Amino acid sequence: xxxxxxxxxxxxxxxxxxxxxxxxxxxxxxxxxxxxxxxxxxxxxxxxxxxxxxxxxxxxxxxxxxxxxxxxxxxxxxxxxxxxxxxxxxxxxxxxxxxxxxxxxxxxxxxxxxxxxxxxxxxxxxxxxxxxxxxxxxxxxxxxxxxxxxxxxxxxxxxxxxxxxxxxxxx
Numbered sequence: 001x002x003x004x005x006x007x008x009x010x011x012x013x014x015x016x017x018x019x020x021x022x023x024x025x026x027x028x029x030x031x032x033x034x035x036x037x038x039x040x041x042x043x044x045x046x047x048x049x050x051x052x053x054x055x056x057x058x059x060x061x062x063x064x065x066x067x068x069x070x071x072x073x074x075x076x077x078x079x080x081x082x083x084x085x086x087x088x089x090x091x092x093x094x095x096x097x098x099x100x101x102x103x104x105x106x107x108x109x110x111x112x113x114x115x116x117x118x119x120x121x122x123x124x125x126x127x128x129x130x131x132x133x134x135x136x137x138x139x140x141x142x143x144x145x146x147x148x149x150x151x152x153x154x155x156x157x158x159x160x161x162x163x164x165x166x167x168x169x170x171x
Contacts, residue, residue: 008135016131024127031126034133035102038140042095042102045143049092052150057085084153091146098140105132 018024112118118125 008139011138012131012135015134016128019127019130020124023123024130025123026126026130028126031129031133035105035136038098038133038136039102041140041144042098045091045095045140045147046099049088049095049147049150052088053085053092056154084150087146087150087153091143091150094139094143094146098136098143101132101136105129
């Protein structure tokens with residue numbers, strides 16, 4: 001996790017530095033469109049993976065709602081189950097972090113847009129915002145890849161169980 005955070009910080013610094021060095025200019029409306037797409041993808045991942053958790057792991061969901069009600073979900077049957085749940089929850093958390101960051105950026109724009117220092121340094125701030133948005137894209141891309149990974153693992157398990165059941169029925 002710390003390694004992942006350092007990689008994202010490095011990506012942010014690298015992209016922001018490149019934007020500043022090459023004096024990248026863009027319309028704020030374009031960045032707004034991009035962050036809207038990120039919000040939509042984050043919302044979709046958050047919603048779909050929440051449904052997955054509720055459907056596939058009701059014990060884990062019950063544990064979240066009432067920590068005293070049920071013991072920790074049992075994954076002793078398969079390590080794949082815990083890996084899948086980890087990928088799903090990781091995707092949900094990353095998507096939630098992206099939503100929170102975009103909300104913070106939007107609020108910051110509203111609050112800071114009329115401050116003299118911000119007006120004078122608008123190009124620098126836009127380049128930093130581009131770096132942040134690029135970092136958020138990378139985080140959201142990881143979340144989507146986590147969703148794909150969890151679904152591939154699910155399909156593999158499904159095919160394996162079906163094949164085992166078919167072999168069992170043949171005897």
